Amino acid sequence: MHTNDKRKTVLRIGLLLLVTGLVLWALAMFVTPAGACCTPPENACCGAPTSGCFKCASGGSGGGGGGGSATPVPPAPTPGEGGGGGGSGTPAPPPPTATPPAGLPGGGFYRMSCDALIPGCPHDWTVVLWWCMPGGQCYVVQARCAAEGECDLVTPTPRPSPEPGEGSDWPCQDVPDVYPGGIDQTCDDWQWNIDVQVQIPPAQVLRNPWPRSLVGLPTKLWYTGAPNRVESFSAGKAFPCAVDYGAAYSSTGDVPACPSPVGQPVEGTRVNLQLGAAWQRWTQGAAGVYGFTPPYASLISVGDRAWNGGGSAIKGNYLEHTFQTSSYGLTANGPRWNPACQDRDCTCDERVLAWDMPAYQGGVQTWWYPQWTWKYDELQCTRREWGDCFYRAEPPLGISARGCSDGEHAGEADWYQLEQCVEWRWRTQTGPLFGCAGEQQGAWCVYDLRKLGFTQMVTWAAAQTAGADANGVQCGSFTPGLAIPVIEVQAVLEP
Amino acid sequence: MKRQRQQIKLKRTGYILLAVGIIFGGIVLAGGVQVYRWLTAPRIDLEATPIPTVTSTASPTATPRPAGWQEQRDTTSGAVYLTPPAAEEQALRAAFAVLLQRTRVEAADEATLLAYDREASSAQAWEYVAADYAWPLLDTPFVFVHTGLGPENPIRCDDTTHCSVTQAVLGIQSVLIFEPAMCESTGSVPCLAQLGDDQIDARDNLVTATFVQGTDGVWRLTGWEALALPAPPDTW
Numbered sequence: 001m002h003t004n005d006k007r008k009t010v011l012r013i014g015l016l017l018l019v020t021g022l023v024l025w026a027l028a029m030f031v032t033p034a035g036a037c038c039t040p041p042e043n044a045c046c047g048a049p050t051s052g053c054f055k056c057a058s059g060g061s062g063g064g065g066g067g068g069s070a071t072p073v074p075p076a077p078t079p080g081e082g083g084g085g086g087g088s089g090t091p092a093p094p095p096p097t098a099t100p101p102a103g104l105p106g107g108g109f110y111r112m113s114c115d116a117l118i119p120g121c122p123h124d125w126t127v128v129l130w131w132c133m134p135g136g137q138c139y140v141v142q143a144r145c146a147a148e149g150e151c152d153l154v155t156p157t158p159r160p161s162p163e164p165g166e167g168s169d170w171p172c173q174d175v176p177d178v179y180p181g182g183i184d185q186t187c188d189d190w191q192w193n194i195d196v197q198v199q200i201p202p203a204q205v206l207r208n209p210w211p212r213s214l215v216g217l218p219t220k221l222w223y224t225g226a227p228n229r230v231e232s233f234s235a236g237k238a239f240p241c242a243v244d245y246g247a248a249y250s251s252t253g254d255v256p257a258c259p260s261p262v263g264q265p266v267e268g269t270r271v272n273l274q275l276g277a278a279w280q281r282w283t284q285g286a287a288g289v290y291g292f293t294p295p296y297a298s299l300i301s302v303g304d305r306a307w308n309g310g311g312s313a314i315k316g317n318y319l320e321h322t323f324q325t326s327s328y329g330l331t332a333n334g335p336r337w338n339p340a341c342q343d344r345d346c347t348c349d350e351r352v353l354a355w356d357m358p359a360y361q362g363g364v365q366t367w368w369y370p371q372w373t374w375k376y377d378e379l380q381c382t383r384r385e386w387g388d389c390f391y392r393a394e395p396p397l398g399i400s401a402r403g404c405s406d407g408e409h410a411g412e413a414d415w416y417q418l419e420q421c422v423e424w425r426w427r428t429q430t431g432p433l434f435g436c437a438g439e440q441q442g443a444w445c446v447y448d449l450r451k452l453g454f455t456q457m458v459t460w461a462a463a464q465t466a467g468a469d470a471n472g473v474q475c476g477s478f479t480p481g482l483a484i485p486v487i488e489v490q491a492v493l494e495p
Numbered sequence: 496m497k498r499q500r501q502q503i504k505l506k507r508t509g510y511i512l513l514a515v516g517i518i519f520g521g522i523v524l525a526g527g528v529q530v531y532r533w534l535t536a537p538r539i540d541l542e543a544t545p546i547p548t549v550t551s552t553a554s555p556t557a558t559p560r561p562a563g564w565q566e567q568r569d570t571t572s573g574a575v576y577l578t579p580p581a582a583e584e585q586a587l588r589a590a591f592a593v594l595l596q597r598t599r600v601e602a603a604d605e606a607t608l609l610a611y612d613r614e615a616s617s618a619q620a621w622e623y624v625a626a627d628y629a630w631p632l633l634d635t636p637f638v639f640v641h642t643g644l645g646p647e648n649p650i651r652c653d654d655t656t657h658c659s660v661t662q663a664v665l666g667i668q669s670v671l672i673f674e675p676a677m678c679e680s681t682g683s684v685p686c687l688a689q690l691g692d693d694q695i696d697a698r699d700n701l702v703t704a705t706f707v708q709g710t711d712g713v714w715r716l717t718g719w720e721a722l723a724l725p726a727p728p729d730t731w
Contacts, residue, residue, distance in 0.1 A: 009507060016514035043598060043721060044637050045670060049688035050680040056670055057696045058639055059723030110728050117646060128646075129731055131663075131701055131724060139701055140646045141663040141724065142731070 108132060110141075111180065121145035132180060169437045169451060171275055171372050178452055181460055183370045185277050190238045198232035198277045202462040203298070203364035205482055206474050210467030211335035211352045212485040215326055219484060221319045222472040223298050223364045231278040233375055241271035243377050243426040252424055255379060265379045267424060274375045276430070278444060282367040282457060289446055290439060292456035294367040301461075302362035302484065311360075318472075327358045327486040334359025334485035348467035348476030359483035363461035371444035375430045383423035389415050564655055577652040583714075584650055590623045590714045591660040591704050598632050598721075599639045599664050599700075600671065608640060608687055613673050625707055625715040632719065636673035640687075642666030645701075656708040663724070664700040697723030 037053030038046040042060020047053035108131055117126040117140075125146035132138040170176060172187035172194075187194040206222040213219040241258035249255050257264045258271055265271070282289070284297040301313035302321050312321040327334065334357035341351050389404035391414055400419040409415040436445035449456055463482040467475045560566070563580025579587065597620040600611060617633060624630045645663025652658035669689045672678055678686035705718030 009510070012507070013510050013514075016510065019514075019518075043632055043635060045672065045677070045688075048677050048680060049672065049686065054688065055694050056637070056639070056690055057723070058667055058700050059697060059721050108722075110725075110731075112728070112731065129727055131722075139648050139661055139663070141699065141701065142665060142727070143646050 111138065113179070115143075117143045118145055123148050138180065169448065171374075175452070176277075176370075176372075176447065178370065178447075178449065178454065178458075180458075181462065183277055183279070183447075185275060185372060187234075187238070187275050192238045192240070193236040194234045194238055194273075194275050195236065196232050196234040196275045196277045198230055198279060198370075200279045200368050200460045200462070201227045201230045202464040202480060203227075203366055203460075204478055205300075205362070205364060205463045205465045206468035206472055207465050207482075207484065208468045208470050208472065210348055210475070212337050212357065212487055213323065215323055215486060215488045218320045218322050219302070219486070220468070220470070220472070221300055221302065221321075221362065221482075222468060223300055223317045224474075225283075225298070225317060228281045228283060229278060231276060233274040233276045236274075238273040239271045241265075241377070243271065245377075245426050245428070247425065248382065249424040250422060252379070255424065267379055267381055267421065269379045270376045270429075270433075272377045273433075276373045276375055276444075278371045278373075279368045280371055280441070280444075282369065288456075289369050290448055290450065290456040294457060297366065299365040300362070301365065302482075303360050323360065323484075323486040325486070326488045327360050327484065330358040330360060331483070332356050332358050333481060334483035335479075336485070351467070351476075355479070355483075357483075357485035359485040362463065362482035362484060364463045364482070365459050365461045367457045368460055369449065369457045370447045371441065372432075372447060373430055373444045374433050375428065376433075377426045378429050379424055380427045381421035381423065382425045382427070383421070384419045385422050386417040387420045389417055391415055561655060564652075567649075567651075577654065579650055579652055579655075579658060583658075583708075586712075587650055587658055587660050587706060587714050588647070590706060590716070591662070593623050594620050594630075594704055594716055594719070595662075595664070595702065596620070597638075598635060599641055599667075599702075601644075602640050602642050602666075602668065605687055608669075608671055609683075609685060611638060611671055611685065613638075613685070623713070623715055625709075625717045628715075628717045630716055630719060638671040638673075639664075639667045640669040640671060642668065657706070658708075658714070659703055659705045659718075661701060661703040664702055664721075665698070667695060667698050667700070670695075697725065699724040699727075 038055055040046040040055050040057040042057055045054065045056035047055055111130045111132050113128050113130065115126050115128050117128055123146050126143050127146045128140055129142040130138040131141050171185055172189040174186050174188055176186075177184040182197060182199040184195070184197045204224040204226050206224060208220045209217065239258070239262050241262055242256075244256075252266050253264070255265045258269075262269065262271055282294050282297065287293075296315040298317060299313055299315050300317070300319040302311050302319065304311040304321070304323060305325050308324045312319060333355055335352040336354045336357045338346065338351050338353035340346070340353075384400075386402065386405075389407055389409045391409075393414060395401070396416060396418065401416045402419075404410050404412065404415040404417055431443040432440070432445050438448045439446040449458070462480075464478040464480050465482050466478045469475060560577070561580075563583075565578045567576055567578055578584075597616050600608065602608075613636075620630075620633055624633060641664050643665050645665055648661045650658055650660055667690065669687055671685050671687055673685045675684050678684045701722040701724055703718075703720045703722070704716055706714040707717045708714050
């Protein structure tokens with residue numbers, strides 16, 4: 001019996017130690033992420049190279065803040081619009097011809113485009129790899145010469161016999177350059193420089209509290225639903241002519257002549273042609289484009305730490321999110337509280353001292369599609385009158401006529417009056433010159449982006465933010481971005 | 496006999512208490528780590544945080560620009576920024592190259608890499624760091640070895656004295672280590688360690704350096720950020 005008791009005791013102790021070991025192992029697994037023997041700080045390594053535990057982290061700002069007035073890292077350069085250095089030969093490639101992906105705007109995404117970045121490529125084109133931020137800023141990461149056919153555009157199927165009035169796929173048959181957030185359309189048909197660019201505007205977002213939020217306090221975001229549209233017209237004009245909109249002419253011969261090749265205008269003459277491009281936002285209830293209807297009109301989102309769910313997103317115009325951690329260490333582009341406002345009432349704009357606070361980033365994803373049109377001056381008849389009565393055995397066909405209503409032959413059969421123009425004026429018109437090849441919305445033709453390899457509509461997540469009160473009433477002006485600095489409430493001990 | 500049983504019981508109770516103590520200690524230890532992390536986590540206290548020098552947020556067009564500076568507009572945000580003239584761009588890129596060399600070096604044979612002069616690199620980089628900016632990487636004992644740099648991005652400036660340079664660093668494959676403790680097993684400092692896929696967070700970085708131009712005309716570092724990029728898409 002004595003020996004049995006001892007054995008039992010030993011067994012129990014062994015069992016207890018086993019359980020303890022298991023518990024400690026589980027705790028160790030909980031404290032240390034799976035697969036990580038150690039966690040290296042930013043721009044550093046941990047462990048030993050020859051041991052089984054060695055890890056490095058290449059990203060980060062270097063492991064901590066600097067002293068003094070170190071300026072936080074601002075957004076990196078945005079390519080496009082000739083953003084290169086001032087003439088040192090550094091290529092300034094255009095932005096990628098790609099669509100931001102649908103879904104939540106995360107920390108960024110890759111895009112590829114075909115450009116002429118590397119000179120001397122065997123097939124002319126360079127394939128460029130970009131890293132794009134949710135706000136739309138893209139940075140060149142890599143570039144290589146394109147393989148044969150890799151950058152060939154998808155050309156639309158040629159139409160064997162264009163029907164009268166049918167327009168071309170693109171203005172002047174020039175393929176537009178569509179890139180994230182923008183479109184660039186050129187017309188090379190004539191001798192004049194006709195080019196128009198237009199970018200999708202950032203969504204207007206109101207935020208409360210302003211300018212900073214607190215840990216544990218709900219942060220409210222309202223998407224105002226604006227803007228819905230942006231239009232732009234080329235600065236250059238084709239067939240330029242100085243016209244007087246106020247002048248009325250009793251004869252087309254009285255209209256001042258235009259420079260060659262227009263010459264003497266007649267009714268219907270069009271001059272000062274400007275190419276127009278626009279981005280239209282799809283709103284709830286609006287018709288689809290080329291058979292595509294987006295799943296939602298707007299999606300508001302904010303990023304957060306991974307351990308706090310990684311952020312929130314909601315379809316609609318209002319989002320409320322409570323941060324559990326300060327925004328310490330994040331991108332330093334948020335509004336900094338102006339301490340002068342501790343002691344006095346400030347406007348929302350005055351409350352912002354600078355834009356350098358670490359901040360969580362948000363965005364509003366909306367759906368957009370581009371359109372194009374022409375704006376021009378046209379000599380039009382602006383007043384018509386009935387002319388003299390005349391006899392005709394058969395009624396006039398194809399022209400506006402009526403029976404005589406006054407004078408000697410008033411009311412008599414076969415006596416007619418014709419309508420004739422007695423006044424001409426220059427009028428500004430907007431519309432496609434030769435109709436639209438695809439869908440038309442009012443005076444605008446809708447681009448069929450599928451012919452460029454895109455979807456019918458593109459998503460866009462850039463935003464601009466203004467402060468608001470707790471009810472969502474705007475205060476202050478809009479500023480680019482949706483950066484949300486979050487601080488922790490912490491008592492300051494004073495002696 | 497009774498006394499013996501009591502002793503056994505006491506021993507059993509002791510062992511059980513010991514085990515419970517170990518378990519409890521483990522929990523406290525693990526929880527303590529979390530509590531310690533929470534307590535030592537950096538916080539932003541507005542009152543305690545020194546307010547940096549206020550930089551003008553006015554449009555760069557508010558003051559006359561020296562020749563060669565060109566105003567650009569961000570295609571997406573609409574923000575206005577400046578691009579520097581050729582001479583300033585050259586100076587900025589040169590400063591960027593010197594600073595980049597302090598943390599990242601292009602791949603070469605092992606002997607060349609091990610001959611990397613850390614002191615000289617540090618001294619050279621020091622010339623390009625603003626006096627009031629404590630760049631943590633100035634004395635870093637880790638220099639990542641990469642296969643190449645990405646194309647140059649346009650330089651972007653807030654005004655004629657504040658600019659940022661961004662460039663990708665591609666194909667990080669190893670690291671030069673100047674930490675004696677970590678090189679102990681290899682027997683010499685520095686040592687070169689190859690990095691397996693599970694030993695490095697990202698092979699590619701997008702590095703942005705922010706500069707301010709001093710009164711002596713030299714561009715000096717005031718900010719540094721290396722973004723760890725995910726692997727390129729399969730179609731690349």
